[in-house]
Amino acid sequence: MAVHGPAMTDVARLAGVSHQTVSRVLNGHPNVREQTRLRVRAAIAELGYRPNGAARALVTGRSQVIGVVAQNTTLYGPASLLAALEQTAAQEGFAVSVGSVRNLDHRSISAAVERHLSHRVAGIVVIAPVESAGEALERLPKDVPLVTVDGDPSRPVPLVTVDQVAGARAATQHLLDAGHRTVWHVSGPTDWFDSVGRIDGWRQALLAAGLDPPPPMPGDWSAASGYRCGQMLARMPEVTAVFTANDHLALGVLRALHEFGRRVPHEISVVGFDDVPEAAYFIPPLTTVRPDFDAVARASLQMLLSQIESGTAGALRQTVAPALVSRDSVAPPPR
Amino acid sequence: MAVHGPAMTDVARLAGVSHQTVSRVLNGHPNVREQTRLRVRAAIAELGYRPNGAARALVTGRSQVIGVVAQNTTLYGPASLLAALEQTAAQEGFAVSVGSVRNLDHRSISAAVERHLSHRVAGIVVIAPVESAGEALERLPKDVPLVTVDGDPSRPVPLVTVDQVAGARAATQHLLDAGHRTVWHVSGPTDWFDSVGRIDGWRQALLAAGLDPPPPMPGDWSAASGYRCGQMLARMPEVTAVFTANDHLALGVLRALHEFGRRVPHEISVVGFDDVPEAAYFIPPLTTVRPDFDAVARASLQMLLSQIESGTAGALRQTVAPALVSRDSVAPPPR
């Protein structure tokens, strides 16, 4: 059974000081004589002492842990975000506790948040891309530092988000610039803010060009739904350009077009969103929009930490701009 | 600043009992009168009391947190595993703290483990697919419950693993059964046990059929490296069947073959490994091997929990068998 490691008093005894002095050394307190500091350091090393986070959390009221609530961490976007978050947090000495959640409904989110709260996390990052998540957040204790990622832009909660609108606009404009008369859109599920933003951006670009947006075709992020939409698009001879809300949808579309003998990009151009690592190896290599997940992670963590340190809940907002990555799936329309 | 929530004594006062009775109710201790239990429950609900995990961890010596050390949580496999682990752990009332790690070298792993240890996690799951990780694990304190996933089969550490050998053998056999004279292999990085196992299985199947295995082509899991190998394979007229160590490699190979005008599956058959959700929408839909990540997660958590509860470090081993998923990328060889 667990033989407990040495505690602060053991270190103190070995170094011939009081435990409080050890604590001071550990926390970088200034008023410790250099010689003492060294002795304590040596004792720590000799015993292999490791401070007890639980005790510290108990007395300070917060742990060095950040709770993350996310939905589908298997998807490329959330997974990247989570990884980046963890990396950044580690640099600041924080651990990351995941609370992934099957559905983004009220109850599940609240439950996940509750779990984090009872572990006394220092702060919470909610990757909350849908409407229902916002409600759960409103009724949260006001004093827990909170940042939402890709959440509801209309709620008074600190928010970091990829500029979906700008990304979608850029993608659409890119197709328009290639000479296409209009651009069709395969969207994500419409209860995701990501989807809504991307639809918006697409529509804006079309409207700005004096074009009448065709009806968006709703998908669910999966290649499967992209395939279904692709089958319809392939049968419509007037379609020459498609912007899909993510790369997996694009993959499905690509496959459907291929099956129907519609060549990409010669007959139809396709642009995706996300720049998954495989996008460059689709057939043909996919032109897409790359959100900077690292930047999002950095921004949200920084926002969270400043809340944790200052104690104030500044209702900030930060958006990071995505970049268009041009590959081979876009060409001028035929004829 | 953080106004602390109610503590156990507050609940006790409201319910008119001692804090210890509250503790007993919380921990499902038997000897509490039904009526008292109800009163305590009511008080808990009224105050919105939430037990303080840190205090509990301090006194019991372990938290309700499981630490996971993983490398690249952006890859489909690790991400799925992590998600499944989290789901399962949540059901048992455990939180999961991720310590992802850029490199799987000695130092990084040790550092991640250290971090978990100082948070007094109840146990650690290491997704340790490479050699160097094993060494770091050897010198770990013996008393911390540990399970490795996809780790070194030759080390005396509790291990759960996908049966890579069987999966690779099935994939290779499937190609042989289709009539191919031999099967080429694009492998993962050779310091990963996953890769080694898959190479083994492939070789075994070939040997069992009395065939001489061609040299495996080493990739690095990415579509990019699959593409490079694919370019070579495309130029070799004798190649009619390829087994790749994962689906992303297969995607790269598929693209290279397509570029060279080598039709899949008519001229060359391809089989992958992992069954990423997109595999069904590759061109053509990819025949692949599906490991059961949920089963792996369940097995490892169960193993870990039994260690935590019993205190014994049973050096168990468990492998879960993957299943072949047959789609359109395999056909008999030409002529």
Add this chain to the structure above:
DNA sequence: GGCGTCTCTGTTAACGCTAACAAAAATTGG
């Protein structure tokens, strides 16, 4: 040389919980 002022170190008391023991109340048996 006495005295305020630094700098460094030690002492004590929490933090919120569980474990171990002690006491009180309820139950049983004769």
Add this chain to the structure above:
DNA sequence: CCAATTTTTGTTAGCGTTAACAGAGACGCC
């Protein structure tokens, strides 16, 4: 109905850390 038991509850003492305060030297200044 009283003693012996069993069930239920309360009391006390930590767990390992930080915070607040107190004490001990060292130093400079009048």
